[in-house]
Amino acid sequence: MVAEANRTDQRPRNPHEGALTSSSILPAMDTADAVARLYPDWPQHAARISDAIRGLTTEQLALRASPDHSPVWALAAHTAGSRVYWLCGVFGEPGADATPFPDPLAELGWEDDETHPRTAEEIGWALESSWAVVAGCLGRWTMRSLDTTAERRWRDVVQVHTRASVLNRLFTHDAYHAGEISQLLGVNGLPAIDLWRRLAPQT
Helix, strand or coil: CCCCCCCHHHCCCCCCCCCCCCCCCCCCCCCCCEHHHHCCCHHHHHHHHHHHHHCCCHHHHCCCCCCCCCCHHHHHHHHHHHHHHHHHHHCCCCCHHHCCCCCCCCCCCHHHCCCCCCCHHHHHHHHHHHHHHHHHHHHHCEHHHCCCEEEEEECCEEEEEEHHHHHHHHHHHHHHHHHHHHHHHHHCCCCCCCCCCCCCCCC
């Protein structure tokens, strides 16, 4: 839906290689007006999803609820691609070129080609690089700018979306698919994704 299927053969260097942490993936804020203040837990959620995917085997990434449902890797790929689609494709924000989805408005995404299942490394990169796009918007966009609109043509309908509506859409979209993936992992005896658990302070 949001990107062409074969993008990683010429992938740029991944600037987010390695573990993602909630303290490292949100840029420093120069203003108290940045909308990041509205989503203090989103960086942690993104890190938990990425960490869970990076630890999965090929067989685990292929787990699905039924033949008619998407496998884990496709759910995660859709999550990553949707971030780039909405922020770069619809709202024109920068950063798509540093992700596996340099054409954010492409009709087909990774999840649309199940003959080419993606690896944990590929999905991890997609999640981390797409999160960098989200984090950039959270750092640049201000409270006063949340009513800024962009048009999206969906089939024969022109929709008007605000920055606020799209941020809320993506925040809940991340959580929705994290829940799907978490259930698939849990029923197969694998650790679930806990978006909310707080780690004990290191001493």
